[in-house]
Amino acid sequence: MADLNKLLTPLFLNEKEIRKVIELLFFSYRDFTAGPDKILEKLGFGRAHHRVIYFVGKQQKLTIKDLLTILQITKQSLSRVLNQLVKEKYIIVSTGIDKRTKNLSLTKKGQELENELSTIQIKKIRKIIKNYDETDINGFKKVLYSMIEEKNKLKFNEINYK
Amino acid sequence: MADLNKLLTPLFLNEKEIRKVIELLFFSYRDFTAGPDKILEKLGFGRAHHRVIYFVGKQQKLTIKDLLTILQITKQSLSRVLNQLVKEKYIIVSTGIDKRTKNLSLTKKGQELENELSTIQIKKIRKIIKNYDETDINGFKKVLYSMIEEKNKLKFNEINYK
């Protein structure tokens, strides 16, 4: 039965091939985040700061709760990072219409940093994407998307297609 | 000129589309590692232990230097993690032919854990891959591969095609 399965499994579904995918994910993700990490380090920031700046930049007036839902970290973890960014004037906080909520927005300084960090990654992806045809890129995006948990797919769609 | 570039840029190279890719990477990578993380937590281990177990499992008799080159962390960082795995008998250390080196191998206990952890990720990928044709999967793999830095591509090829 195990042999039968082996015979019926297409080559690209072999365990060996799948292990390559695991490694591709590990290596590519690490190298992808390495660029911004260097800039952040000089400012005394880490990857967590980048995430906050990225998502606040994407959607100005984001609330703290939104950010917590996207990042899936605790309030306490976010708090440290966010307070630093506010104190150093990368992010500005205002009270929402619902006065319990707070709206986060990037300052000019914050936008500049966001731009610097994102540009590295955008250039990297654009450079890669140019070498492939739309079929490959679509495959890439489709497979990545399906790796996201259902509940988080909703989140992804919400922030991109609302 | 900027307008001209905009006109010449295919739709899937738009900044907005590229930002989606950035987010896809973030969400998918996080969800992909979430499964094993839960099991590791029960054992008092973290993702770093997983990486060590994974690569030692892939290539028995791996040396410490090999592992350091793959993981790109410091000796001191590896040491803590590795010593725990040795102490708790997931990994066994023997002296190499070059008596300065050490060969790392998984014990039976280690193999069982490796299997448990990898199975989660392998199943996940296999399930996804089954829903797509080979064209998509190839696009996925090709693009991921090209996201790896040149020097690390060599490393990836070395451990997979040597």
Add this chain to the structure above:
DNA sequence: ATAATTAAGTCAATATGGCTGACCTAAATA
């Protein structure tokens, strides 16, 4: 009007996984 829920904040303790710097031993190689 009051009770319950929600958004946000805070204090304290803990764990993981990285880092640097300094220094050591033993074995292999130049």
Add this chain to the structure above:
DNA sequence: TATTTAGGTCAGCCATATTGACTTAATTAT
């Protein structure tokens, strides 16, 4: 014989996450 390499270790530091407990203020539900 001198140098390089593989590995180890001590100490301290930092970033990022966690849990638990508790508070305030505003909104919503009863």
